[in-house]
Amino acid sequence: MVPLQLLALLLDRHLSVALPFFFHKLLCRILGIRITVHGRRHKRGAVLYIANHSSWADIPVLSAVIPGSFVAKSEIEGWPIFGFLAKLQRTVFVQREKRSRTAESRDVLVDRLRGGDNLILFPEGTSSDGNRVLPFKSALFGAAEIEVARRDGAMGPVVVQPVTVTYTKLQGMPMGRDYRAFFTWFGDMELAPHLLHALGFGPITAEVEFHAPLTVGEAGSRKALARHCETVIRAGHARQIQGHFS
DSSP states (O other): OHHHHHHHHHHOHHHHHHHHHHHHHHHHHHHTEEEEEESOOOOSSOEEEEEOOOOTTHHHHHHTTOOSEEEEEGGGGGSTTHHHHHHHTTOEEEOTTOGGGHHHHHHHHHHHHHTTOOEEEOTTSSOOOSSSOOOOOOGGGGGGSSEEEOTTSOEEEOEEEEEEEEEEEETTEEOHHHHHTTTOOOTTOOHHHHHHHHHTTOOEEEEEEEOOOBOHHHHSSHHHHHHHHHHHHHHHHHHHHHTOOO
16 A cells, blocks of 8 residues: 555545555454544544553554544654654654754644644653553643634634543453553564564454543643643543443
């Protein structure tokens, strides 16, 4: 599908969004990842989705339920294969480690949202072990402090929707803390060996929960919005691990 996506990037923006959406649905089936969705995805206009991050599997899982692009650290752009695939999905690469570049990165996000793109942001800044949610960084939430065109043509504030992703089952049985670490990717793990090892365990279940959307104005400020998303996602993660869903 690479040639088709390259052509779509040149000629048809809507197709360039739809193809990765279809591809990742198919990829999850091939990898044996069953996705269970809770709640509803906001679909009116460009949305900034905020999600927790623990695994390489977050990319195909979220891409299979959200037609959009990711916000990723700049190092990924230079990775063999995966960097190229990220570019095909129009990933926004940001330099999180340099505060001086935060405003520039935020402006790129603003341009993409104004252009009607859905963006998926991992505000933890890194991946976790899957058994917890790390503290959120609020800097890039400033991209939500703008107005964008809605589907009816009217202007309105950027909608932000928190999303929780948790890996809960292995071969249909509860996964537990010990096994979850085999499917999460964090620290200095090498991706390729970890990926092959994880796939050897068999089918897994990913729970995706869409929480109530809101805006910066409703939250009160950029930092308040980040705190709200962190609280909601952390609570959702705890429910998913325990097998309770809202």
